[in-house]
C-alpha cells in the first residue's frame with residue numbers, strides 16, 4: 001500500500017507540536033487517497049515516543065542510534081534516503097521549522113524529489129499534489145502544483161493545521177529499522193544548546209502590550225511610543241527587525257523566534273503582520289492594529305484596524321486617553 | 330578565505346501596494362522599488378567582515394535581470410571584490426530548485442572556502458536555495474546562522490532554533506552557510522563607495538555559459554508551478570475605524586475605555 005511519511009520532530013525528549021499538526025493533516029489525506037499513514041522517528045532512545053505517535057498513525061518506523069542523539073541533518077539525511085528508497089512514500093511531510101529548513105531541501109535534492117516549502121495547505125488528487133503557500137511576507141497566497149513525480153515532499157508551516165487526536169487511537173504497528181550509519185558523521189557536529197540570556201522584562205506576563213515594528217522608522221521615535229504605552233499601563237514589545245537593529249533588547253520580541261504572548265490587549269503599531277510575528281500574538285484577547293497600508297496582513301488578525309500613519313494617531317490618542325482619565329497631558 | 334555570496338534583487342513589498350497582474354500568476358512589478366534581499370544584506374556583511382579578518386576575496390553572484398546590477402553595485406561598494414550576474418530570458422520562471430542549479434553551474438568553477446546565502450528570499454520565501462546548492466556542490470551546510478566563528482578548517486556556527494534558543498554546531502570547510510537576520514549590523518554605503526563601485530566590472534553570464542540545458546531551468550526545470558495568486562482570506566472580522574486622525578484616535582480611546590483598559 002502506498003504511504004504518507006510524517007517525520008516526527010523532537011528535541012530533548014519532547015515531541016514538538018508540528019508533528020501532531022502534520023499527522024492530523026496527513027490522516028485526512030491518507031483517508032481520502034487510501035494511503036498508509038506512517039510516522040517516522042529518528043533518535044537515540046525514542047521507542048517510548050513511538051508509542052505516542054502510534055495513536056496518530058497506522059505505522060511507526062523507529063530508527064534508534066546513539067549517533068542520532070541530537071538533530072543533525074547530515075545523519076538524518078543518510079537514514080532517510082535509505083528509508084525513503086525502501087518504502088517509496090507517495091508524500092513525505094516535514095515541519096518548516098529550524099530542523100526542517102536544514103534538512104528537507106537537501107534531502108529532496110539528493111532524492112531528486114519535488115519539494116514545496118512552508119506550505120499552509122496541501123491536497124493530493126490522483127497523482128497531482130497542489131499546495132498553498134505565501135509570498136511577499138504573507139501579502140499574497142499562492143496555489144501551486146508540483147512537477148509530476150512518484151514521490152513528493154512538503155514542508156509544513158507551524159500552526160497551519162490544528163491537532164486533532166483520532167477518536168479511537170490508530171494503534172499503529174511499531175517497526176524498528178536499523179540506521180545503517182556505520183561511522184560518526186564528521187561533516188557537521190552538534191556542540192551544545194545556547195539558552196537565551198535571562199531578560200529583564202517578561203512580556204508574556206503583561207496584560208497589555210504595545211508592539212512596535214519597522215513602521216516606527218527610527219529609534220528616536222521609541223520614547224514617544226513608550227510614553228503612549230504608559231498612559232494605559234502597557235509594556236512595550238516589538239517585531240524582530242527592531243531587535244535585529246538593536247533598538248530594543250531581544251526579551252521584547254514577539255513571534256516564533258521570540259515570545260508567544262496572550263495579553264488582554266495587543267496594539268500593533270507599524271507591524272506588517274508576517275506569519276512569524278502573528279504566531280506569537282494572534283491569541284491575544286483584543287488586537288488593535290495601526291498601519292498605513294490597508295493591505296497589511298496584520299489586519300486579518302485584528303479586531304480593530306486603523307489605516308493611517310501611526311504618528312498622526314498616537315499623539316492624539318494619548319491626549320484622548322488623558323481626557324478620559326480626567327488628567328492633563 | 331575566498332567567499333561567494335548569493336544575493337537576490339527583490340521588490341520592497343512590506344509598505345507597497347501589491348497588485349496581482351493580468352495573468353493571475355505574478356504581481357505587477359512596475360512602480361515597486363527593488364533592493365537587496367534583507368537576508369542577503371546580512372550575508373554580504375558577514376562575508377566582508379570575515380574577509381577583513383582573514384583576507385581573501387568576496388564574490389557576489391546573482392541570477393536576475395539587468396536591473397539586479399544596482400544590488401551588485403551595492404555589494405561592490407560594501408567590499409565585494411567581484412560581481413557575477415547570470416541573466417537570460419530562459420531563466421524566467423525558475424523556482425528555488427532551478428535557481429540553485431543555475432548558481433551551481435557557475436559556483437562549481439570558482440574557488441571558495443565558504444558560500445554564504447540568506448536563509449530565505451523575502452519575495453518567494455522558499456528557504457531552499459542554500460541547502461540545495463550545498464547538496465549539488467557536495468559540501469556541508471547549515472542554515473539560520475546567528476553567529477559564525479572560523480577556526481582552522483571548520484566553522485563554529487550558532488544556529489537559531491525557536492523562542493530565542495540556539496544550537497551551536499561545528500561544520501567542516503568548505504561549507505555553505507545560510508544566514509539569519511540580526512547576525513550583524515549591515516553598514517550603510519556611502520555615495521563615494523557607490524561611485525567607486527561604478528568603475529568595477531560586473532561579469533555577465535548567460536545560459537550558454539552555464540553548460541545547462543533549457544530544460545533545467547524556468548518552469549520545466551522547476552519543482553513548483555504557480556497556478557494562481559490571491560489575497561489571503563482574513564482570519565478575523567476586522568472593524569476598520571474611519572475618520573480624521575483625531576476622530577479615529579477618539580474611537581480607539583472609547584474602545585479602550587469600554588473594555589476597561591483606561
Ligand SMILES: Cc1cc2nc3c(=O)[nH]c(=O)nc-3n(C[C@H](O)[C@H](O)[C@H](O)COP(=O)(O)OP(=O)(O)OC[C@H]3O[C@@H](n4cnc5c(N)ncnc54)[C@H](O)[C@@H]3O)c2cc1C
Pocket residue numbers: 137212213214215216238239240241242253254255256257258259269270271272273274275276277280290291292293296308309310311343344449
Ligand atoms: C525563521 C524566521 C523567524 C522569524 N521570527 C520572527 C519573530 O519572532 N518575530 C517577528 O516579528 N518577526 C520574525 N521574523 C521576521 C518576519 O518574517 C518579518 O520580517 C518581520 O516580522 C517584519 O517586521 P515588521 O512588521 O516590523 O516590518 P515590515 O514587514 O517591514 O513592516 C513594517 C510595516 O509598517 C508599516 N508602516 C510604515 N510606516 C508606517 C507609519 N508611519 N504608520 C503606520 N504604519 C507604518 C508598513 O505599512 C508595514 O506594514 C522571522 C523570520 C524568519 C525567517
Ligand SMILES: Nc1ncnc2c1ncn2[C@@H]1O[C@H](COP(=O)(O)O)[C@@H](O)[C@H]1O
Pocket residue numbers: 334335336337366368369372390391392393425428432445446447448449450451453454455456457458459
Ligand atoms: N535569484 C537568485 N540569485 C542569487 N541568489 C539567490 C537567488 N534566489 C535565491 N538566492 C539565494 O538563496 C537564498 C534563499 O532563497 P530562497 O530559497 O529563494 O528563499 C537567498 O537569500 C539568496 O542568498
